[in-house]
Amino acid sequence: MSERKTGKAGEIRSYLIGYGLALLLTCAAFAAIRWQSFAATTTLAVLFALALAQVIVHFRFFLHIRLSRSSRDDLQLILFSALIVALMVSGTLVILFNLRQRMM
Structure with missing residues (x-):
């Protein structure tokens, strides 16, 4: 019984970490657009990097692809x-x- 609870708790913890990371990456993308402190091409590169990181987070934490x-x-x-x-x-x-x- 404790193995099942530990497994379920670990899975919920994994989802919460993924949700937190996805939320953080989304906020960072909006902040990069809202407060433009770089050139346009640099901002675009930052957005592409954040999008790639978001895809990796979704694959890892939500689709369980390791x-x-x-x-x-x-x-x-x-x-x-x-x-x-x-x-x-x-x-x-x-x-x-x-x-x-x-x-x-």
């Missing part, structure tokens, strides 16, 4: 997620450039 084990399912999940993100970003850019072209 670097120690190399499972085929985990690799497929990461590749599929990257594909979906790439499709969304490229589709958004196509739409925005098309709208810009039509407005000029």
Whole structure:
């Protein structure tokens, strides 16, 4: 019985740490935009780094994908997620450039 409680407590602790880190990274991204203390390209690089860190936090704490084990399912999940993100970003850019072209 104590093993089950310890496992559940550890899992809840892991979720709370992940939530705290995700909240901290989100606040840092908003702060980087709100208080612009760097050049625009540096701010963009900081945002990309914070976004990458956020993805790693979500993979580690919420999806339970760890670097120690190399499972085929985990690799497929990461590749599929990257594909979906790439499709969304490229589709958004196509739409925005098309709208810009039509407005000029």
